[in-house]
């Protein structure tokens with residue numbers, strides 16, 4: 153199979169030495185000194201607990217802070233929430249919030265584009281995992297034009313200006329302090345310092361690599377992002393990446409109550425005590441609509457790809473599918489009408505209690521309608537398979 157030649161600028165990109173040195177200095181001790189220390193000395197309960205807590209704080213600061221708060225503005229947070237997210241985010245050693253969020257916005261805007269997405273999954277699993285950081289690729293060029301809002305956030309800018317000191321203080325200073333308190337400096341530096349850092353980094357990198365390769369695409373196949381419940385278990389809920397790429401402003405990634413999304417739970421629980429507010433959610437109807445639209449696409453594809461166009465069974469399925477499509481268009485029209493009524497009622501402040509509950513009832517009926525249709529369309533494409 154002929155292969156498209158790699159552009160010269162990608163091949164010859166110079167090494168990004170600070171990143172290379174950082175990875176060598178953390179990965180080498182993690183696979184040599186760490187196991188040796190584990191076998192010969194071991195770790196006590198204090199060290200294991202501080203490792204688990206710091207690992208969680210680091211990971212959640214990236215997912216709840218860097219990602220959902222700063223990159224996507226999916227909610228607002230009180231400074232008392234932002235400061236720890238900023239500090240433990242620096243402990244993840246993934247660059248400043250400003251750089252991380254700006255690049256992540258480029259990732260969403262140009263997802264999969266080999267020239268513009270800084271960690272395009274189309275350039276391979278290794279590249280999207282960490283290869284993109286090891287060289288100064290043109291796709292990683294910084295441009296903060298897409299992060300003007302973040303430049304106005306004093307906490308973001310404080311971290312950006314003092315990033316090196318904060319990153320060193322959090323990665324060496326804090327584990328060293330804990331080690332000194334516990335009387336085992338090296339043990340703490342190895343477990344809460346090095347090992348915690350290596351694990352937390354690869355977990356975040358999985359979201360750029362595995363979450364674009366492995367899993368289902370229930371909402372869209374317009375990009376490589378996947379929903380993967382297993383990946384959500386180790387990424388603090390970021391495994392529902394197919395949903396996230398379609399509805400990036402939602403503070404949730406796993407939208408069902410049974411979805412493992414501790415980042416969502418942290419943000420929601422913080423709102424109960426006033427630490428977060430204005431949590432953005434995509435309306436249920438819009439989510440159902442996206443799911444059903446995708447079902448229609450799959451069904452159309454299956455039916456048109458099935459052999460024998462003159463097959464009466466397929467012709468019948470095709471007819472049924474078209475009927476469902478008419479029904480879907482009708483539901484959408486009703487929903488649009490309902491939105492207009494709602495907007496007018498709110499504008500004129502005429503909506504009384506009855507009006508509100510009536511609208512809610514109608515909306516719920518439309519949502520049920522979509523869910524039932526989803527099941528029917530799924531059955532149609534299963535029959536066509």
Ligand SMILES: [Zn+2]
Pocket residue numbers: 259359360364377393397
């Ligand atoms: Zn992505």
Ligand SMILES: [Zn+2]
Pocket residue numbers: 219223224256260396400
């Ligand atoms: Zn995102």
